[in-house]
Amino acid sequence: MMRWLRDLWRGGKAVVEPARARDARRLAQLHAASFRHGWGESEFEQMVIERNTLIQRLRIGRKLAGFAVSRFGADEAEILSIAIDASYRGRGLSRDLLLTHLGHLAGRGVRSIFLEVEENNAPARRLYEGTGFAVVGRRERYYRQPDGEQLNALLMRRDLF
Numbered sequence: 001m002m003r004w005l006r007d008l009w010r011g012g013k014a015v016v017e018p019a020r021a022r023d024a025r026r027l028a029q030l031h032a033a034s035f036r037h038g039w040g041e042s043e044f045e046q047m048v049i050e051r052n053t054l055i056q057r058l059r060i061g062r063k064l065a066g067f068a069v070s071r072f073g074a075d076e077a078e079i080l081s082i083a084i085d086a087s088y089r090g091r092g093l094s095r096d097l098l099l100t101h102l103g104h105l106a107g108r109g110v111r112s113i114f115l116e117v118e119e120n121n122a123p124a125r126r127l128y129e130g131t132g133f134a135v136v137g138r139r140e141r142y143y144r145q146p147d148g149e150q151l152n153a154l155l156m157r158r159d160l161f
């Protein structure tokens with residue numbers, strides 16, 4: 001698709017850039033809207049300054065529409081969280097965000113990346129499978145729902161080189 005047409009469909013030009021401490025409130029809001037156990041503003045403030053954490057925001061115009069955060073050490077990293085504002089989902093934005101994020105991890109010397117995903121989270125699984133991650137393990141009844149239901153986690157891995 002032509003770039004200008006894609007940008008129009010997405011609601012503006014999407015830019016992936018480092019998150020700042022002043023984004024913490026919006027990041028916490030986005031996280032709480034996307035996950036059952038939301039991270040607080042102070043946790044995001046902390047992650048922005050940690051040297052072993054990479055946190056990037058996805059901005060569309062003036063709107064912070066998503067983020068990706070991972071922690072790295074030696075040549076390995078773990079994707080801790082990725083989310084797109086519900087009103088911007090289904091437009092391929094998470095793919096661009098994740099691929100850019102992986103590129104920055106590669107630039108820091110990371111070679112292997114791990115993550116956990118809930119087995120029934122179809123959009124997330126499609127995202128990870130489509131960006132080169134493969135299932136390397138399964139944790140039975142890993143996530144507990146508020147109603148007591150227990151869901152399985154898949155452990156995924158991608159090698160960058």
Ligand SMILES: CC(C)(COP(=O)(O)OP(=O)(O)OC[C@H]1O[C@@H](n2cnc3c(N)ncnc32)[C@H](O)[C@@H]1OP(=O)(O)O)[C@@H](O)C(=O)NCCC(=O)NCCS
Nearest residue numbers: 034082083084089090091092093094095122123124126127
């Ligand atoms: C997972 C998430 C980041 C995907 O963001 P997104 O920008 O909507 O995703 P994309 O538009 O890039 O689509 C990613 C893939 O999922 C597919 N997809 C999107 N919505 C889907 C749905 N409801 N069911 C099945 N597949 C779906 C897309 O077709 C695409 O696959 P393709 O590239 O093979 O066509 C987003 O749904 C989200 O923020 N979810 C809540 C937080 C979360 O679960 N994060 C992951 C934790 S491990």
